[in-house]
Amino acid sequence: MTRPTILVTGGAGFIGSHACKALARAGYQPVVYDDLSNGLVEAVRWGPLVVGGLADPARLAALFDQYRPVAVLHFAAFIEAGLSVREPARFYQNNVAGTLSLLQAMAQAGCDRIVFSSTAAVYGDPLQTPIREDHVLQPVNPYGRSKLMVENILADQAAAKGLRVAVLRYFNASGADPEGELGENHQPETHLIPLVLQAALGHRPEIAIFGSDYDTPDGTCIRDYVHVADLADAHVLALRRLLADGDNLTANLGTGTGFSVAQVVAAVEQVTGLPVPVRRSDRRPGDPAILVADKGRAWTDLGWQPRFPDITDHIRHAAAWMRHRQAD
Ligand SMILES: NC(=O)c1ccc[n+]([C@@H]2O[C@H](COP(=O)([O-])OP(=O)(O)OC[C@H]3O[C@@H](n4cnc5c(N)ncnc54)[C@H](O)[C@@H]3O)[C@@H](O)[C@H]2O)c1
Numbered sequence: 583m584t585r586p587t588i589l590v591t592g593g594a595g596f597i598g599s600h601a602c603k604a605l606a607r608a609g610y611q612p613v614v615y616d617d618l619s620n621g622l623v624e625a626v627r628w629g630p631l632v633v634g635g636l637a638d639p640a641r642l643a644a645l646f647d648q649y650r651p652v653a654v655l656h657f658a659a660f661i662e663a664g665l666s667v668r669e670p671a672r673f674y675q676n677n678v679a680g681t682l683s684l685l686q687a688m689a690q691a692g693c694d695r696i697v698f699s700s701t702a703a704v705y706g707d708p709l710q711t712p713i714r715e716d717h718v719l720q721p722v723n724p725y726g727r728s729k730l731m732v733e734n735i736l737a738d739q740a741a742a743k744g745l746r747v748a749v750l751r752y753f754n755a756s757g758a759d760p761e762g763e764l765g766e767n768h769q770p771e772t773h774l775i776p777l778v779l780q781a782a783l784g785h786r787p788e789i790a791i792f793g794s795d796y797d798t799p800d801g802t803c804i805r806d807y808v809h810v811a812d813l814a815d816a817h818v819l820a821l822r823r824l825l826a827d828g829d830n831l832t833a834n835l836g837t838g839t840g841f842s843v844a845q846v847v848a849a850v851e852q853v854t855g856l857p858v859p860v861r862r863s864d865r866r867p868g869d870p871a872i873l874v875a876d877k878g879r880a881w882t883d884l885g886w887q888p889r890f891p892d893i894t895d896h897i898r899h900a901a902a903w904m905r906h907r908q909a910d
């Protein structure tokens with residue numbers, strides 16, 4: 583029997599590459615479309631790679647024509663909130679205009695199912711935590727606003743044209759493939775866990791803790807770290823739901839448990855047995871004190887249960903990946 587083909591935009595990136603592995607394991611055929619602006623050819627291992635950008639309608643049309651995907655997992659985007667403050671137009675162009683171009687290609691090809699990578703950044707500074715999906719949406723940077731714009735576009739297309747949509751709002755993606763085949767390769771790396779690991783392993787002199795005067799028990803920011811393999815599993819569940827004509831859905835993907843920056847540093851020291859040189863520095867603009875998901879909807883509506891709720895597993899897997907890459 584032929585495996586249903588799934589188009590994975592951004593499938594050479596961190597989360598998209600893990601999703602391709604999960605798709606292949608679940609019996610689907612991923613086809614990756616990525617411009618390699620922040621992804622790696624080596625991360626595309628479970629199906630073909632077509633190199634191209636979202637803004638290239640001819641290449642997208644040819645791709646739909648050749649592979650006839652039954653659905654799209656749409657990861658491709660610029661992802662750094664801090665950069666979005668300095669380069670807003672680039673973010674809106676890539677994340678919003680790029681998605682419009684993708685939607686046009688989908689419509690022309692008759693492909694009407696999409697799983698969209700949204701983010702906890704759509705909530706802005708939370709008024710209540712854990713954050714439920716019906717929390718007010720007031721993003722505080724252009725990155726979050728670009729993602730909210732796409733959510734609204736998808737909702738309008740669903741109402742007008744019957745587009746079937748799953749919006750997944752990830753909290754902080756972390757970890758690496760538990761089998762060591764994939765991991766995080768951002769250039770430059772801005773995410774906390776890999777940076778703390780680099781400081782522990784001596785690849786950088788120290789880690790700066792951005793702010794120690796937040797209204798949290800130890801004064802440092804609290805985040806909900808969700809394992810990338812668990813994110814990948816959630817995409818397979820969301821895809822199955824859309825392919826089975828289930829209702830459209832918007833769901834948080836988080837564990838419901840928060841860890842402070844200081845707790846992450848302590849966990850890295852415990853897992854690696856190495857000291858982490860720390861420098862206390864100013865707050866980073868735009869960082870809310872606490873971002874923790876209400877996980878209920880993904881549990882009930884998707885049947886999603888993270889396999890790796892324990893942050894020490896995230897750190898172990900990320901450290902194994904880092905050591906493996908160093909050895910290459
Ligand atoms: N990493 C996180 O903690 C996190 C949290 C919430 C949401 N997200 C969202 O998840 C998605 C994936 O994030 P990631 O961490 O894997 O990022 P990533 O940068 O590793 O992956 C994104 C991929 O998209 C590609 N890409 C970007 N613009 C493109 C374009 N115009 N055309 C084709 N390819 C393009 C990049 O080359 C890269 O391979 C993003 O949409 C991001 O906003 C990530």
Ligand SMILES: O=c1ccn([C@@H]2O[C@H](COP(=O)(O)OP(=O)(O)O[C@H]3O[C@H](CO)[C@@H](O)[C@H](O)[C@H]3O)[C@@H](O)[C@H]2O)c(=O)[nH]1
Binds near residue numbers: 661662772774792793
């Ligand atoms: O060198 C560093 C880097 C980060 N942090 C702190 O660590 C926490 C996590 O930061 P980071 O790993 O950069 O992730 P976030 O800024 O929380 O953003 C991630 O998680 C969001 C969802 O919660 C997504 O929207 C973003 O795309 C994704 O990058 C924050 O409190 C940062 O202030 C430090 O103290 N020092």
